[in-house]
Amino acid sequence: MPGPRGTVIVVGAGIAGLSTAWALERRGFQVSVFEQGPIPNPRATSYDDHRITRHAYGAHEGYAYLMPEAFAVYDRMFKETGTDHFDRSKVIYFLREEVGWYEPTVRSLTRMGSGFRDIPLTEVGERFPMVQTEGLTRAVETDEGGMLFPIRILTDLVIHLGNRGVRFHADSRVEExxxxxxxVVANGREYRADHVVIAAGAWVNTLTPLLADTVVASRQAVMYLAPPPELARAWAAAPVLIDMGVDSGTYTLPPRRGTRLKIGDHVFTRAGDADGDRLATDDDVARLESAARLGYRDFDRYQVLERKICFYTVTRDDSERFAVRPWGRRAWVVSACSGHGFKLGPLVGDSVAAAIAGERAAEETIAKLAGLLDLAAPVPAPAA
Structure with missing residues (x-):
């Protein structure tokens, strides 16, 4: 039987799709989720051991001002699914060149009342013995952030939604x-609903032309590592570390709650086929390995446990804005862009569900999720 608010088909069972299904079901919609592989899908962008979340966003201040609400939506989701998969920690930023990050970060964190402070460079070597201190110009400690654990979050969401009556269609590739x-046509069979939400990650442009000029799939490499034994204890206690150098730029997640040490970069290839393999080649990791050697002492002594490819949808320009738009009379298209999708996924899903339910105008939803907030306006309070 249809839900009291109507029926919705969600295409994609990553964090954006499952969060949208969660937010719609809470509002009384009957929801069906279609996924081209298993649910959760190991090939999906969202599927990973751990991901960073934070309040500091540099020049992307619009996203910084969304983060208190994003944290609050995650808290609400964890309360409903029964397990909190967020390891809260400080996030440390190491600056080596001027990259336009510090001034807007100080402005946004100050406006939000989120704590931060400089770390004297003379203390960096002792506090973070793994970090290459040569060339550092500044080290900044921020209070709000930590790590999310995607595989566990996705799995809990699937169980919770199934228990709430959401219908899952695994191994159902949507063709039209x-x-x-x-x-919607999936595996040659037709389905209908009052609304359709396309949250297909790196496959979005195969299902709609709406974002073809805005976003593109991007093949991205990460590495999972075992540190040298003498640094194992330091890494186990470390917070999230982000190197802001032009050549050395990396983000690193320490081993936590049974995960491995992970390192990646934020340089987009804007190339590759999302249907391709997930095995990183020497060429895939060449830039990452070079950057890691500049950011960490004796990096060649780290053991590589896995080199992995994931695919993001990223903007064709450098704006890194989310592209969330209505399509026709009955559809929405969600592209949580440029590596920021997981930390904001539940907020994106809740915002799209609010628009479908008539709680918020489409234009307001589009502007909000693109990080286009009025910087002169008060910082939005977290949703209740």
Missing amino acids: VDPEAGR
Whole structure:
């Protein structure tokens, strides 16, 4: 039987799709989720051991001002699913060149009342013995952040949603979407609903032309490592570390709650086929390995446990804005761009569900999720 608010088909079972399904079901919609592989899908962008979340966003101040609400939505989700998969910690930023990060970060953190402070460079070597201190110009400690554990979050969401009556269609590759009729064709079979939400990650452009000029799939490499034994204890106690150098730029998540040490970079390839393999080649990791050697002492002594490829949807320009838009009379398209999707996924899903439910105008939703907030306006309070 349809839910009291109507029916919705969600295409994609990553964090954006499952969060949208969660937010819609809470509002009384009957929801069906279609995924081209298993649920959760190991090939999905969202599927990973751990991901960073934080309040400091540099020049992307609009996203910084979304983070208190994003944290609050995650808290609400964890309360409903029964387990908190967020390891709260400080996030440390190491600056080596001027990259336009410090001034807007100080401005946004100050406005939000989020704590931060400089770390004297003379203390960095003792506090973080793994870090290459040569060339550092500044070290900044921020209070709000930590690590999310995606595989566990996705799995809990699937169990919770299934228990709430959400219908899952695994191994169902969507071939066609009609945004005017609310019609979806998957594995040659037709389905209809009052609304359709496309949250297909790096496959979004195969289902709709709406974002073709805005976003593109990007093949990205990460590495999982075992540190030298003498640094194992330091890494186990370390917070999230982000190197802001032009050549050395990396983000590093320490081993926590049974995960491995992980390192990646934020340089987008804007190339590759999301249907391709997930095995990183020497060429895939060449830039990452070079950056890691500049950021960490004796990096060649770290053992590589896995080199992995994931695919993000990223903007064709450098704006890194989310692209969330209505399509036709009955559809929405969600592209949580440029590596920021997981930390903001539940907020994106809740915002799209609010628009579908008539709680918020489409234009307001689009502007909010693109980080286009009025910087002169008061910082939004977290949602209740």
